[in-house]
Amino acid sequence: MKISACYITKNEEGTLPRSVTSICGAFDELIVVDTGSDDRTRAVAASLGAHVYDVPWQGDFAAARNAALARVTGDWVLFLDADESYAGEPSLRALVEAMAARGDVDGVRIPLTDVQADGAAAHEAPVWVCRLFRADPLLRYGGRVHEQLYRRGGTLRLVDAPPAYAFHHTGYQPDRLPEKFRRNLALLQQDIAERGERPQHYFYLADCYFGLQRWEEALAYSRRALAVPVVYADSSVKIRHILIESLRRTGAPPEEMLAATQRARQSFPAYAEFAAEEGMVLCALGRLPEAEEALLWSLRLYFSPDRAALRDTYLTVASLAVIARRLGELAEQRGAFGEAALGYALAQSFLPDDADRAARQASLARRVEAALPEDIRALAAAQPDCRDGSVFLALLDRLRQEASEALRALVVSLALAGEGLLPHERVLLVEAERQLWTWLAARRQGAPEADAAPASALSVQEPPLVSILIPTYNAPDIFRRTLRSAARQTYPHLEILVADNSTDERTARVLEDYAGDARVRYLRHPDARTKEENFAPFEQAARGDYLQWLMHDDILRPDKVARMAAVLTARPDITLVTSQRAVIDAQGRLTGGSGLEARFPFRDSVEGAFSGEDTGRLMLTTCGNWVGEPSAALFRRADLVHHYWHAESRGYLTISDVAMWLELLEKGNLYVFRAPLSYFRWHASQEGQQPETIVRSRLEWFRLGSDCYRRKVFLVERQAYERQLRLLVGDHDHTLQPFASRVAPPLWREYERMIEKCRAILGTERKEPMR
Numbered sequence: 001m002k003i004s005a006c007y008i009t010k011n012e013e014g015t016l017p018r019s020v021t022s023i024c025g026a027f028d029e030l031i032v033v034d035t036g037s038d039d040r041t042r043a044v045a046a047s048l049g050a051h052v053y054d055v056p057w058q059g060d061f062a063a064a065r066n067a068a069l070a071r072v073t074g075d076w077v078l079f080l081d082a083d084e085s086y087a088g089e090p091s092l093r094a095l096v097e098a099m100a101a102r103g104d105v106d107g108v109r110i111p112l113t114d115v116q117a118d119g120a121a122a123h124e125a126p127v128w129v130c131r132l133f134r135a136d137p138l139l140r141y142g143g144r145v146h147e148q149l150y151r152r153g154g155t156l157r158l159v160d161a162p163p164a165y166a167f168h169h170t171g172y173q174p175d176r177l178p179e180k181f182r183r184n185l186a187l188l189q190q191d192i193a194e195r196g197e198r199p200q201h202y203f204y205l206a207d208c209y210f211g212l213q214r215w216e217e218a219l220a221y222s223r224r225a226l227a228v229p230v231v232y233a234d235s236s237v238k239i240r241h242i243l244i245e246s247l248r249r250t251g252a253p254p255e256e257m258l259a260a261t262q263r264a265r266q267s268f269p270a271y272a273e274f275a276a277e278e279g280m281v282l283c284a285l286g287r288l289p290e291a292e293e294a295l296l297w298s299l300r301l302y303f304s305p306d307r308a309a310l311r312d313t314y315l316t317v318a319s320l321a322v323i324a325r326r327l328g329e330l331a332e333q334r335g336a337f338g339e340a341a342l343g344y345a346l347a348q349s350f351l352p353d354d355a356d357r358a359a360r361q362a363s364l365a366r367r368v369e370a371a372l373p374e375d376i377r378a379l380a381a382a383q384p385d386c387r388d389g390s391v392f393l394a395l396l397d398r399l400r401q402e403a404s405e406a407l408r409a410l411v412v413s414l415a416l417a418g419e420g421l422l423p424h425e426r427v428l429l430v431e432a433e434r435q436l437w438t439w440l441a442a443r444r445q446g447a448p449e450a451d452a453a454p455a456s457a458l459s460v461q462e463p464p465l466v467s468i469l470i471p472t473y474n475a476p477d478i479f480r481r482t483l484r485s486a487a488r489q490t491y492p493h494l495e496i497l498v499a500d501n502s503t504d505e506r507t508a509r510v511l512e513d514y515a516g517d518a519r520v521r522y523l524r525h526p527d528a529r530t531k532e533e534n535f536a537p538f539e540q541a542a543r544g545d546y547l548q549w550l551m552h553d554d555i556l557r558p559d560k561v562a563r564m565a566a567v568l569t570a571r572p573d574i575t576l577v578t579s580q581r582a583v584i585d586a587q588g589r590l591t592g593g594s595g596l597e598a599r600f601p602f603r604d605s606v607e608g609a610f611s612g613e614d615t616g617r618l619m620l621t622t623c624g625n626w627v628g629e630p631s632a633a634l635f636r637r638a639d640l641v642h643h644y645w646h647a648e649s650r651g652y653l654t655i656s657d658v659a660m661w662l663e664l665l666e667k668g669n670l671y672v673f674r675a676p677l678s679y680f681r682w683h684a685s686q687e688g689q690q691p692e693t694i695v696r697s698r699l700e701w702f703r704l705g706s707d708c709y710r711r712k713v714f715l716v717e718r719q720a721y722e723r724q725l726r727l728l729v730g731d732h733d734h735t736l737q738p739f740a741s742r743v744a745p746p747l748w749r750e751y752e753r754m755i756e757k758c759r760a761i762l763g764t765e766r767k768e769p770m771r
Contacts, residue, residue: 001096003077006031013040062144095165109159110130111161112131130156181211203239226243237268240263270301328346468496470552508522546565550630568636581631612667621723695751
């Protein structure tokens with residue numbers, strides 16, 4: 001089975017290597033049709049082993065793609081854009097072989113997620129695209145722009161790949177979008193000038209005008225698109241979104257907008273987007289009870305397990321925060337203060353750094369406290385099931401009845417978003433948490449009562465003890481914020497250990513503020529001279545069942561430990577829990593400039609469990625720490641032998657956290673939260689950013705991968721091992737050469753010897769093009 005990988009390019013020297021590297025091992029022939037690059041694209045393609053062909057640009061994407069297909073000699077075609085890369089772990093070659101055995105399949109649709117430069121998904125859900133198909137003369141592309149594969153004289157027979165297969169696309173960066181919309185509009189207008197305007201153009205014209213913020217034209221063409229019986233390749237959902245938003249932007253009467261949202265909701269009843277759109281319009285019309293009902297329904301749809309199967313969804317985290325905030329405002333207006341506080345808390349959980357929303361929560365708390373009589377406040381403090389907690393308790397009861405994973409996530413986020421809740425509500429939530437822990441523990445043990453937990457619990461099981469371990473050295477200012485984030489955890493049973501080998505007592509003075517907090521223990525040993533000596537006391541001092549490392553410049557969200565511990569309690573098969581993490585700069589400001597966010601491989605729409613074996617193999621073949629830094633994860637102490645408190649794991653120094661994660665993943669699976677639950681502080685002076693550390697890490701990745709391949713752990717097949725080696729060689733040839741003069745000569749010589757070992761194992765000569 002011969003597979004031909006194809007690209008059409010123009011000035012893609014910066015993106016092509018990453019794309020080709022991502023599919024190494026999946027193709028036998030690489031074809032690049034260049035349409036007029038004036039940079040090094042052709043030379044880069046040749047260095048990657050491509051057959052490069054110069055084809056003049058004719059203003060027609062289908063023509064360029066068909067020029068590549070005409071040069072294919074393989075049995076199947078993998079056709080990517082240079083700004084697309086394979087992000088799944090299963091073998092594409094295995095998928096081709098399975099599909100080739102079927103006589104009724106022309107091609108395979110695989111989900112493609114738009115990823116921004118900061119690592120966040122541009123859209124919540126991926127689009128499903130055909131990038132893999134038979135090399136058949138009857139299969140060709142059509143369409144000057146938004147070109148589509150078709151079968152001459154017949155129907156294209158496509159099937160969907162399993163969801164573990166996925167592509168990422170980085171081409172839709174905000175600064176590049178206007179240029180792309182203008183280009184596409186010009187091509188559409190050229191096609192119209194040659195062949196006349198047809199219904200097939202309407203959606204794509206509306207999309208271009210919408211992207212260029214030409215609202216009147218977008219409105220006109222979205223109306224035309226919805227008036228004709230044409231099924232568009234992209235989305236019938238998107239055209240309704242364009243219509244509704246264009247109506248809003250052009251100042252259309254609310255009644256007209258309401259009719260549009262209701263038609264959309266009738267056509268797509270499972271979409272939270274259109275329930276939310278209708279709710280906002282009803283607010284503008286003053287029909288507040290109906291608005292509240294629609295907005296609440298939109299949240300229920302958003303957290304429904306069925307949402308994962310929907311395509312072309314477009315709600316963003318910012319949109320969800322607006323919905324939750326509006327629900328808080330509506331509840332506050334009718335005097336339901338507990339519901340209002342929960343609404344604002346949910347909004348805060350979506351956008352934790354929104355200062356205005358935090359101030360609104362604080363204001364609400366003061367108003368409610370002032371409005372409650374003294375005897376009611378005393379009753380509320382003494383009785384945790386009092387009136388203002390009814391919303392949460394109702395959700396908790398429903399959770400027990402339905403045992404829905406998605407609803408549990410909603411309950412936990414509502415319960416633990418906590419900074420703006422009233423004092424008596426905080427008491428309530430701690431008690432409710434303890435009931436939830438009891439129920440989860442019973443469910444884990446298979447007890448019959450787990451399916452119907454009692455409405456109240458006077459005697460509850462203590463949740464597992466979590467040890468938060470904070471090593472620190474001469475950084476009192478940033479440590480102050482780190483310690484505060486640990487102390488603000490909503491989890492009810494934890495200890496906080498601080499190991500300090502600072503050369504002065506400024507850190508000790510920070511600890512004076514926590515003298516009355518029985519959870520905090522201070523391990524002061526100024527004689528410790530190394531990181532390992534500073535970490536070592538944790539081994540004897542920590543008493544927790546679960547361990548949470550917290551580096552002294554990182555931050556935890558208030559609900560991090562509680563949400564992750566709930567997973568470990570309920571899921572014995574999970575040995576490691578992590579989340580996406582946000583990045584902050586040296587001043588503590590959120591930033592997308594480090595590029596670290598983009599390293600998270602799991603699609604933004606996915607939250608849940610991942611195979612430990614698959615995740616370990618992904619980490620090794622990409623030399624990527626997909627789990628995150630030590631602060632990002634939570635795990636059971638008993639599941640790990642080589643602990644981080646020796647400042648190394650199995651002898652690895654620069655990637656000791658990776659070695660630790662892999663040891664845990666040998667024993668179980670990984671659970672990933674989509675929402676960022678920790679903040680990693682990135683700055684150029686960090687040890688991990690220094691040239692010597694980077695070079696040493698490559699040596700350790702080679703050693704770790706070779707060890708796993710020898711033991712047949714994660715890298716069971718030679719193909720996977722070779723994928724890692726090719727990555728290390730490519731990194732040496734294309735990225736790390738400038739480091740030769742910036743690291744110690746003995747270290748660089750050791751690194752060069754390692755690369756030569758890689759080449760020898762691969763059976764390649766120096767600088768041979770990658771295949």
